[in-house]
Amino acid sequence: MSESDRVAEFTAFRQRLNERILGEDNQVIRRFFALDTQTYRAGVLDVKTKEMLGLVASLVLRCDDCISYHVAECYKAGVARDAFFEVFSVGLVVGGSIVIPHLRRAVDFLDTLESAAADEAPPCADHVAD
Amino acid sequence: MSESDRVAEFTAFRQRLNERILGEDNQVIRRFFALDTQTYRAGVLDVKTKEMLGLVASLVLRCDDCISYHVAECYKAGVARDAFFEVFSVGLVVGGSIVIPHLRRAVDFLDTLESAAADEAPPCADHVAD
């Protein structure tokens, strides 16, 4: 299975199960999901900073799905590759070598996002200022 | 691979490795396995309550195999779907959003158990009191 197929499959699973969970009549869980979304909205801190906070927290707690999610959100919010590696460095030093396998998968996922973006970019994209 | 094939494969792996482990001449590990089994036997608390305790502990420690195991045991002990979601809600609030990916897989596994039970039920099953 290709990497992009794997991502597509995970995204479909994630969406289907979120619907199953939110379709259940359990108010605590529904409210938790709503709160989770609210947490990363812009406040005094902007979305970019909040998503980096979510990423480093996921990294030290070593949850691959959470890491992928926040890598994608950080990427959308404009976090640059070298900034990603600084976030990773904090997670690595705080969390220790036990974080390394998750760091590898995070970098692999970031590479996939960047490749996909490069493929989608128009021929002259490299002429455009970021 | 279908979900039921995946479950069958995991069950076979689990059984084969348990045999490898218990076949080894290490008394501490053997006793630990025996103790683990003893823990969930009915005492002052019934099996159902103990399995729910095992489930919420597995959920906040975020171990998918342990979660699946206790979901199956809770299901056998008669925990209903809405009670499952209340156990999940405690695990989610205590353990935080980092628990969500494990919650998704727990719900998916519960759905699989319920589907399998529905398939096995006789045509008039819906007439039978639970």
Next chain:
Amino acid sequence: MSESDRVAEFTAFRQRLNERILGEDNQVIRRFFALDTQTYRAGVLDVKTKEMLGLVASLVLRCDDCISYHVAECYKAGVARDAFFEVFSVGLVVGGSIVIPHLRRAVDFLDTLESAAADEAPPCADHVAD
């Protein structure tokens, strides 16, 4: 400092800081605190069961303040001493020997609660049905 003074001091600290936190204009945190309270309300599962779930989750995550809190709530909800030890046994086996220091403090706190209750009981308390 006596044990009861220590408990009183902690309770005062807890209340003062909760007020500081809820007095802050941060809706996510306020909602989380409300959700935390809602989680343990009676639903399909009764308060006693939910508090035992909260206790075992706190035990395996090894948070002394959370453990004390849920020991007190379980005690209020009528969990008996032998039932407490069965909850402890699940937490110990799932979480391992690393849980033992927290188990000691949990038992010490439970002893304190029971002593305080014995001191407050009228002479004929043992004639009264529970």
Next chain:
Amino acid sequence: MSESDRVAEFTAFRQRLNERILGEDNQVIRRFFALDTQTYRAGVLDVKTKEMLGLVASLVLRCDDCISYHVAECYKAGVARDAFFEVFSVGLVVGGSIVIPHLRRAVDFLDTLESAAADEAPPCADHVAD
């Protein structure tokens, strides 16, 4: 013991033991300490952002000493009270209610830092631009 005495005592302990550790002929540990310091230096991300990353990581891993350290560093780097609470909210939602006792101590420590700053400020401090 007053709160400021407690902080002074901890700071003295921390410094004395760091010296004991770095005085030992163990290159791995010395290099780790050097790396830890280097991690929070300004890079693509500024010190303020890196310290907030360190704070949220410490919060979800529930280490009081680490939390106090990063609260102090964030405070020095100019993180405002409402920004602190947004960092706390991410830590709370990601890490769950198990984080709450650490959040209380973090807020108490932040209050201490702010009180100390207020005491030291000259009478006309409120006229001075930040």
Next chain:
Amino acid sequence: MSESDRVAEFTAFRQRLNERILGEDNQVIRRFFALDTQTYRAGVLDVKTKEMLGLVASLVLRCDDCISYHVAECYKAGVARDAFFEVFSVGLVVGGSIVIPHLRRAVDFLDTLESAAADEAPPCADHVAD
């Protein structure tokens, strides 16, 4: 996919991503990787002991990739099967039943290493003292 294919695929992934990570201009991460390697070099303690320490630490922190890595390194350093099980027993008792799924995979990986070694051994290998 066979077990040996799975190991080969993981090893290739691990190497490719390590190169991606070390190819990035982030000195903290590079230094951390160098320090990680240095940690397990012979010192007062020999490589065998240090690798067993790395293995038990990985086991209680429940990181499968780290466990596989240290199982392989211990195996290379000459840790015998019964010694492996004593390391596992410490990890199991300290870390609790939550470690069991990781223990299964560790034993499966050890079996794979031993089978591969048996396949590679010359016909008269069973006559040779270890």
Next chain:
Amino acid sequence: MSESDRVAEFTAFRQRLNERILGEDNQVIRRFFALDTQTYRAGVLDVKTKEMLGLVASLVLRCDDCISYHVAECYKAGVARDAFFEVFSVGLVVGGSIVIPHLRRAVDFLDTLESAAADEAPPCADHVAD
């Protein structure tokens, strides 16, 4: 309170509560305590190695009481100061900077043990081979 008073108080607490726990009619907990003791007995690995394994596991799981216990047992089993620091270095690199506060307290406790031993030694102790 002096450091030695603190150690004496903790030891008394530990003993009193262990008796309370083992005095309770809960077979799972009693067996777990017996198993915990059995785990560190000499087997293929000697007591010294097993205690170092217990120490590094306690360090990465960040349990101060467990760390103190295993530091004391390692010390009794003859682990030298530089070997202690190599165990600490593995725990620090695997577990990350979050381990540092626990490392400080471990070193402080080791210093206390060494000072007590120095006080008890006869005047000519430095002439005696270890």
